[in-house]
Amino acid sequence: MKITVIGAGNVGSLAAMRIASDGLGDVLLIDVIKGLAHGKSLDLEDARAILKNNYKIKGSDDICQVKDSDIVVITAGLARKPGMSRDELLAKNGLIVKDVCLKIKELAKQAIVIVVTNPLDIMTFYALKITGFKREKVLGMGVSLDAARFANLIACELAIPVTDVEATVIGAHGEMMLPLPGFTKIKGVLLDEFLDDKRIGVLVSRTINRGAEIVANLGTGSAFFAPTAAICAMVRAIVKDEKRTLGLCCYLNGEYGIKDTCIGVPCRLGKDGIEQVIELGLSADELAHLTKSATAVAQATAKLLS
DSSP states (O other), rough: OEEEEEEOHHHHHHHHHHHTTTOOOOEEEEOTTTTTHHHHHHHHHHHHHHHHHOOOOOEEEEEEGGGGOOOOEEOSOOOOOTTOGGGGGHHHHHHHHHHHHHHHHOOOOEEEEOOSSHHHHHHHHHHHHHHOGGGEEEEEOHHHHHHHHHHHHHHHHHHHGGGEEEEEEEOOOTTEEEEEEGGGGETEEEGGTTSSSSHHHHHHHHTTTTTHHHHHSSSSOOOOOHHHHHHHHHHHHHHHHEEEEEEEEEEESSSGOOOOEEEEEEEETTTTTTEEEEOOOHHHHHHHHHHHHHHHHHHHHHHHHH
């Protein structure tokens, strides 16, 4: 299994390390900055003896090395700066994703593509259109990270193990996301049995703003520990054919009444990519919010395609 990670910044290099050290495949790290990916791969190789883990990882500045990859993770792009919205990244990151996807289309036609570059939902749609791949083969990381953040905040609020929390978030990866308390459980019991509406509302708001909070504290760059954990979980679900249900950005063609847009929803993920889009029984308000989120993504995507 050849797994290529494009972009050797904090997200790309740590994702490569997680994927390699988990033994999910032979990992190739690519970055256009000469020597960057190769240098980081050498450093990661040197860690093997200490970790007692004989993983395989290489680095290159040649995008053509993506040839024959089974999975390609796209992290390349500019990171958000404090005060910058994800939409502000649209034009510049669009050019990067386009160039990468043209090479994937040419050299790795069989690959499953995982998009991490922001604005994530728009870039996932753009990658789908540029590659021309089936919708099952192109997906974005997005709301799996948002659900992890929601779960963590709930666990901290209640002083319980985060492993007891099953959180659900849908919608665009950004300010238009929709955490779903009604589909979030603690050891199988709905969240509203533990917290009142006011406290839940605070946690929902904090989840939506969590990425911006991290960016503001870092000063430069954005989150990379939790995002790379989410990436690795997606890669693992594909490689191991786990048939696992995860929140991810996918192309909808009528599900939830939404067409021709990529947005975050629960999906079953296995060796062939997206095997099923899970349609939750949303309330009218929740469905309206998801539709509004999808419309905003579609409008921004139209600007990129124009």
